[in-house]
Amino acid sequence: DIQMTQSPSFLSASVGDRVTINCKASQNINRYLNWYQQKLGEAPKLLIYNANSLQTGIPSRFSGSGSGTDFTLTISSLQPEDVATYFCLQHNSWPPTFGSGTKLEIK
Amino acid sequence: EVKLLESGGGLVQPGGSLRLSCAASGFTFADFYMSWIRQSPGKAPEWLSFIRNKANSYTTEYNPSVKGRFTISRDDTQNVLYLQMNTLRVEDTAIYYCAKHLGDFWGPGTMVTVSS
Numbered sequence: 001d002i003q004m005t006q007s008p009s010f011l012s013a014s015v016g017d018r019v020t021i022n023c024k025a026s027q028n029i030n031r032y033l034n035w036y037q038q039k040l041g042e043a044p045k046l047l048i049y050n051a052n053s054l055q056t057g058i059p060s061r062f063s064g065s066g067s068g069t070d071f072t073l074t075i076s077s078l079q080p081e082d083v084a085t086y087f088c089l090q091h092n093s094w095p096p097t098f099g100s101g102t103k104l105e106i107k
Numbered sequence: 108e109v110k111l112l113e114s115g116g117g118l119v120q121p122g123g124s125l126r127l128s129c130a131a132s133g134f135t136f137a138d139f140y141m142s143w144i145r146q147s148p149g150k151a152p153e154w155l156s157f158i159r160n161k162a163n164s165y166t167t168e169y170n171p172s173v174k175g176r177f178t179i180s181r182d183d184t185q186n187v188l189y190l191q192m193n194t195l196r197v198e199d200t201a202i203y204y205c206a207k208h209l210g211d212f213w214g215p216g217t218m219v220t221v222s223s
């Protein structure tokens with residue numbers, strides 16, 4: 001299985017800050033990388049697909065970049081409603097595998 | 108509006124069986140691949156299985172962690188996705204989600220607890 005190493009595990013930032021979360025794949029996954037947001041008690045919600053495509057209805061402050069093995073999710077200006085855990089997912093090869101998650105809180 | 112609603116979870120003893128269902132609406136169910144994903148408390152999700160559409164012969168894929176014990180199926184006439192789970196283990200305890208296509212939309216999940 002492809003291993004996804006996500007960092008950091010925890011992140012505390014202020015409203016308005018620029019926030020970045022990283023995922024590194026154990027082998028080349030091209031651009032087959034999704035980012036999800038999971039709020040407490042809810043199912044994960046797709047934010048970004050195929051590394052840099054914004055899912056319909058997701059605010060433009062969310063963006064994704066990267067290809068190959070290194071990927072980044074950026075929130076350009078952190079909002080209170082962004083408190084959540086964020087996961088990356090590779091879907092280049094079976095089985096799809098998730099990163100371990102980044103818990104984001106507001107300072 | 109896309110909707111997915113899982114049901115069938117509950118408490119089961121080790122070695123037992125459960126069948127989960129996922130009722131879909133708001134999209135042309137028959138056109139899409141569908142998936143089951145689970146998440147143990149405090150852990151990252153784990154992709155279990157997906158089933159392709161009729162155009163792709165309803166072929167299936169399974170995570171090795173559940174292959175041979177779990178079976179995915181679908182009823183395109185009723186817009187329902189199923190997961191038959193046999194020989195359940197304590198480590199299968201999790202919230203089970205169905206997801207449209209390759210994870211672009213998830214249901215709220217159903218809790219499965221395997222315990223004696």
